[in-house]
Every structure is written in structure tokens, then in C-alpha cells.
Amino acid sequence: MSLWLNAESWNLLIVILAMMAALIWGVRRAMAGHRPRVRRIAGVEAMEEAVGRATELGRPVLYVAGTQDLDNIQTVASLGILGSVGTMTARHGCELIMPTDRSLVLSAAREVLRESYTAVGRPDAYSPDIATYISDDQFGFAARVDGIISRKKPAACFLQGAFYAESLLLAEAGAQAGAVQVAGSATSHQLPFLIAACDHVLIGEEFFAAEAYLSEDPVKLGSLQGQDLIKNAVVVTLIGTAMLVSLAGALDWPWLTSFKDGVLRLLRP
Amino acid sequence: MTTPKIQPDFLIRLGNLDRRWLYLLLLVSLSLTLLYSPLFPDTPSAFTRPIFQRIEELSPGQSILVSLDYSPASAPEIEPMAFAVTRHLLVRGIRPVYVTLWPEGNNMLQEIRSQVIEVDFPALEEGRDWAALGFKSGGPLLINALRQDLSAMYTGDLRGVPLDSLTALGGAKKLADFPLIIAFSGGTPGLKEWILYGGDPTGTPVAGGCTGIGTPEFLAYFPVQLMGLLGGLKGASEYESALAARYPQRDFPRRAGRRMGPQTVAHVIVLLFLVLGNLSYLRRRSTTSGPSTPASGGTR
Amino acid sequence: MKRLVPRVITSAVGILLILTAFIARPDEAGEGPWLVRAFAYIDRNFSVWFSILAVFAFILGGASLLKSHLSKIMQRRPDWPYSVVTLVSFLAVLVIGLFKLGGPPGLQGEVTDASAWFMVVFEALYEPLMSTLYAMLAFFVASAAYRAFRLRSLEATVLLFAAFVVMLGRTPLGTWLSDFLPKSLNFLRIDTMSMWIMRVPNVAGHRAVFIGIAVGVAALTLRVLLGRSSAEGDQA
């Protein structure tokens, strides 16, 4: 056995399998017809409104999928949200501008957009020019996007993905142009700026849930239920284990100590 | 409240102040402080001290991996700490092996070579006392490759000298062979990737320096996954002061320490803006009827 | 075919890489059962392969850049002369860098060699432009402090209070302001409070964000591997 398996990461395997089991449970439950009721995520609902407003004003919608490459999980999540935003702009017939700073993201974004525009029966409205490549450089990209925002005056800016120092450059330019801004990111050190400069922000995990929330696909919603199950289990584990550790320390019973050690070994990173 | 009639108008007018006046105020006061550049005394904090102590404990001749993951944009914050730590390593006879996840990192390495090693340690020899492996792309995936085998990504150092001939490596073949990884990180990929992909899977201690903005987030990894952290210019200034206290005879430059003056002025200005902006906001809210809550993007 | 192949590639590559974490590593000499060696090869090389792919992405990006600016110039769209600036600077840097002009003879040596023209471009153009854009953030932070961080709600107030205390704690002003406090009220000192915020609620907040994100990542991974996410550009 140990010749083939990495004995050190057994607990990681158990944890990942348990997480997958919880997620699959949620998905199966949803497929069987138990659609979970999902709490309102204000930022997500604001997106649809913002697209509507842009259409009325006849001004474009700007979408930025973060500034990291496709090897960042947030970029992958953002492309999922882009799919839903693309459906909205296609349905409303509203202009969409999507500058990218990585050509892998550019390729993937074009695929996503073409699918969305086709899915709502507007393949004619799709053009590869919606998504453009600017520069791989963080600030070169920000300089150009700020230029685009101050000239094209989009009515809505969606900044969704992994952002770094450029977040405030983009968000301030959008605020000065009077756009409704919805940001979403799991990069926690940029969140205060996005919170300051944008109207709505999807914080951390909300950003990952947004795709499922927007799509209304039962499978995706089901995975939200699975996610909640995992988080509840974490909360219970946190409190339970901390008490266990303290009790074991205070009472010094051998069996309790070895039980505690076992639990901690399961949680060892 | 018995404020004079002019007061509310003034406060409200203050709220509508063109942002360009704020820019100007900041610009002028920073420039003035810079012209005087006073040196602020500093002492190492609980996050800085472990790194200093750990380097003091290493024995001369050991090799450690130093990653320079920053660019000219973040260099003002990161470079002073990279310089200070490099001086500390070299003064103790420890051999730094430089890599970088950022293409601009090679240029940053050049700065260390010309401003630190050639100036303060002219007797040291590249390849023997320190090594420069330089940039490879791939970010986290590069770290992953190094974890298995340095030679998977690096055939030699930046000059083309093969790895086997670099005595500065001290025979290290993979990440776990280094007693310490120090990552100076201006963003992503950087310190976080070194913790996740380098330190955690191999158990090698990781220390690091990051920009001011990264500090609060990295503290969540401290002290288990991250043994010490230099946070922004303040961290660099603290390290410089620790180095000056331990090796007073070397009299190394105090670049970060000199920049703390303008820092303090800027902090005070931003605090002032926070207070004034909110006073004006509260004043306006109390004069208009009902709780008006303008969206943050709505006020200019 | 058009949909199936990419989906299979994504799932297969993803699952293989997840498995590598659980397969034993080869011994020091690189020996082990064939499966172990195969997975070690995957673990080591897929990262290298991705980085090679990323370079092709740069090339594709450059081509897209050329295409969009050329068409802007051809059609004489507004601001087209600026596109000439982009094109000329792009091509010039490319030629200087790819042919290593100005450095050691021929293609030898590093492209970042101190004598190479590429370095001159870096120092004279790239560095000032990049650093200045970054520096503009200081102004934007100040104006955000002035006009956006408002006591709008309880949440905003809490954010503002934490920011205020921590910022004050980083300056001598914070120490000076709380020097009048007697020793017994030490916990009310600004620098003590600032340190406490960093060590307790700040850590709790970031931990919750990290754990939450990890759960989100697990769910996203499952959705994509099962082909149920539009993220791979391939919605059913």
C-alpha cells in the first residue's frame, strides 16, 4: 500500500473526499427536486439592474475578469459570472466592453461570450471585439482601462476576479465616470478599496457563489447547499475541537488526550 | 447645537471640495517633508524579531533560498527590506540563493548586486558566496517544480554556470534542502505561493516581506506557516534598526528609516481627510430630512 | 467533438493532478513502481508545460494587440495616432529584446544584461511609467478616505473605526495621544488597541475569508470537473 500511496496525506484525502461527498449530496438533493432557498445576495441582483440601467442610458457595460491569468481560480470563477452577464447584455442588446490582460483569459472569455450570446438567440450581436487584449502588465492594463472608462463612460462596471493594486485605479475611474459598480473578489486585501469605491461588493466566498446564484441551474444551486453543509461542519469542528483540546489539557486523562491527538492529526495541514 | 450660521454651509461645502485640492495638499506636504527627511528611531515588532533571530541562529556557510518577487512598482516598499536582509545574511556569512517568480525580478537582483553586494561586500564572489538563479515563469507551478528538483527548471545560474558548479548552493537539490525560504513579495505570485506550494508541503520554514497592504492578510499565517513577517516600509525600518543595533560598526544605510517621516505626515493627512469627510457627511445628513444614504459611488 | 474533447481534457488533467497529491513519491534515486514514477513526472512537468503555454499566450496577446491597433489605424478611428505610438513601441521593444540588441555579440548572454538596450528601455520607459501609475494610488486612497469611507451604516462605521485606530497606531501621534493614560488603563492605549485589532479580529476575519474561499474553490472544482460550469467556455 504505502509503496503506492502517499502515507503523509491520508487526512487530506479524507477531508477532500468528505467535502466532495457533501457537495454531491447537495447536488443530488437539488436534482431530486429539493431546490434550496437561497438568501438574497444584493450584489448579484444589482448586476441585472445595472445592465438594465445601462441599456436605458444607451451607455456600455464594462466587465473586468480580474488581472490574473487562467491559473488563478478566481479568474475561472469570474468567467462563470461573465457567462451570466453576457446573457444579460445579449438579452438587453446592450454594448459590452471587456478588456483583458491575459490572452488565455481573452480566448476563454470569447468562448464564454459566444456561448451566452448564442444561448439567448442573439449570435448576430456577438463579436470577438467585445473582449480585447490590452497588455500583460498590471499597470499598463490599468492605465488603458482607466483611459477607456474616462472616454467611453460606461454606465456599469463589473470588476469581478482577482485584483491587486490596480483595483482602486479601476474603481476610482469608474466612480468618477458615474458608473454603477459591482465588484467581486476573494483577494481580501483589495476588498476595503472595492467596498469604498463600488456600490456593491461580493466578498470572498460570495463571489464564488455568484455564478451558481445567477445561473439558477439546480445543480449549481445544489452545490451551494453542499457548501453550506461543509461550513456548518467547520463551525461545529472549530468549537468542538477547541473545547476538546482545552478539556484534554485540563483533565489529563490518557484516553482523552489520545482522542484529542487523533482529531488534531486529522486536521493537520 | 449653537453653531454659527456659516458653519453648516462651510462643512457641507467642504464635502463637495474638488478632489484635486486634496491631491495638491498631499503632494505639497509630502514634498516638504521629503526635503528634510528626518530619521525616525524604530524597534523590531513581534513579527519582525523572529526573522532576525532565525538568521542570527543559522551557522555561516549555510545556503538559504531568497525569492525576489517584486517589480519597480513595489520596490520602494520591498527593496529596503531585501537590502537589509541581504546585508544581514552576508555579514553573517550565510549564502543567499536568489530566484524570482517575476520577470522584473532579474532587474531587482541587479539592483541588489550593484547597490548592496558590490558596495558593502566587494570581496564576495558570485557562485561561491551567493548565487543568482533568476526568473522562470510559471509562478506557483515553478515552486511546485522546485519542490521536486531544482534542476527541473534551472539548468544553471543567470551567467550560465551549471548548478553543480555553484558552491553557494551548498549541494541543495530541492526546496527541502534549504533551512529557510525568504520571499520578498510585492504581490502575486509571491509569499502566499511560497507558503502554499513551498513551505507547507515540504515543512521548510518560510519567512517573508510583503507590502503594507499584504500585511494583515499574511498575519493569518503567522506564526505557524509563516515564521516571521516584515510588513511594508515599517517592517523594513524595524529590520534596519535591529541590524544597526547588532552590527553598529558596519553603519549600513537606513533607507526605510529615512522614509518614515513622509509616511507619518501622510498618515496624519489621510486621518484628517477621514474625519473631515465624515464631519461633512454627518452635517449634511442632519440638515437634509430623513436618512439619506447616498451610494458610495454617487458622491463626488 | 467540439465540446467533448476540451471537457475531457479539463477533467482528465484536473483529476490526474489532484491524484498526484495522494500517490507516493519516488525515492531519492527517482525509483519506484511505474505508476509512482508516472505521477511524479506529471507533477513535475505539467507545471513546466503550463508555463510554456503561458508564453504562447503572450504571443497570442501580442498578435491581438497588433490586430486591434492596426485596424484602428486603418479605419482612422478616433485617437488613431495614439495607436501608432503603441504599435511602434511594441515592435521596437520586441526587436530590441528578441535579437538582444546592444548586449554581448549575437544572441549570447542574458537579455537583461546591463549593456543590453532592453535594459535601457526598462529603466528609461517601463520603470517610470509603472512606478508612477502605482504612485497615483496614494492620491486615490486619500480621495477615497475623504469621499467614500462614510459612516453610512454600522458595518461602514466598524470598518472606519478599525482603520482609524490601526492607522493612528502606526504613527508616533498614536503613542503621543494616549500617553496621558495611567498604567492601569494600558489596554486603552492606541498602539495596544491597534496591535489587538491586528492579532484578534483581523486574524478571525481573514481566517473566515480563507476557509470560505477554500470551500468555494472545492465547489467550483467539482462543478467544472463535472462539466457543469460555464467557466470553461463550454456551457451545455
Place this chain on the structure above:
Amino acid sequence: MSTHIEVWIGAALTLMVLSFLWRDNPFYKFAEHLFVGVSAGYWMVMGFWSTLWPNGIVKLVPAAARVTDPGAELPPQEPLVIIPLMLGCIMLLRLWPRLSWLARWPTAFAVGTTLGYNLVRVVRSDFLAQIHATVAPGVLLASSTGGIDWVASVNQWLILLGTACGLIYFTYTRRGRGLRNGPARAGLLILMVAFGASFAYAVMGRVAVLVSRLHFLLGEWLGLV
């Protein structure tokens, strides 16, 4: 005042970019477009010489190593490196609309690699390690004198409960409203404290960069500092 042409160019570009603070103008537009061109070229050149050449081409055709270093020892050939090179070429098909559907393959490879590498690392470092760090000290910490260190214990409790509340804020599906609202609200407030701390530290960083730029203008260029 400086006599170096690079310093003058740098200073001019610095002022051009800063002019955006006043308003969008032709000088900024020039700097912006120059920056886009220079940076795109820069990244492409670095990618070529630091990765594609040594890890792709040289591994496929070892003799190529002699181009950059005539005296180099030839590395062993790695034929499998043809796979990413092929995928890369397929990616370039994106430029021809009729064949662009093929370009999904390399994208699919990239997404698969991302997910595969990320899941395990993130679960290890951001999930397990953070949970472990939160629970391992327990909630009753002993002081160095032997008794219970109440201050440290309360802080530990607060971190634990803060993390738990933060997680409760991140739950989406509804069940029994009353119970959930309190902790969720507290969780949001904890998150806000964390973001406030981030903001405070960010000010420091941003200012450091601006000061260094001003140092360039006032010192290197004008020679006043």
C-alpha cells in the same frame, strides 16, 4: 539638476502620467499608449528568453543551447515537451476564425491544471491549516506562571468565535431565520474590522511608493534632496 537623458525622459513620463489626476489629456493618452506597447513587448520578450527558449526549445532540440552560450554542455533531450509546444501552436489558431474552435484544447488544459493544482493546495493551506491554527491552542491557555492566562484565553475564544461567525455569514441557504441572523451579522462586522485593518496598512504602502517617486523627481531629476 540631472544631466542624464534617461532621467529627463523618466521625469517627463512621470509628469505625463500624473497629469491624469488633473483630467484626461493628450499627454496622459500618449503615456498610456506608450506604456501598453512597451509592457506588452517586455512581457513577450521575457517569456521567450526565460521560459520558451530554455524549457521548451532547448529541451526539444538540445543543440539550441549553443545559440545563447557557445560553450554550453548539451542538456538531455525531453521529447514529451512537444506536447505543450503543440498545444501552444494550437492556441495560436485562435487567430484564424475557422480553426479557432481547436484553441479550446490548450485552454482546457490550462483550466484543468489550475483546478488540479489549486484544490489540494488550497484545502491544505487555507482550509485545514487555518482550522488547525484556530483550534490547536485550545481555548484555555496557560500562562508562564502555571495558572490560566485569562487575557490570552479570551483572545483565543474571540478568534474562534469570530472565525465561526464569519463562516456563518457566508452561508446562503436559509433555514430558521432568527437563530442565524445574530451570528451572521457579527460575522460581517468581524470581516469589516479585518478590511479596516487592511485599509490602514494599505495607506502606508501606497504612500511609500509615492514618496519614492517624489524622491526621483526632487532628487534624481532636480537635485534638491
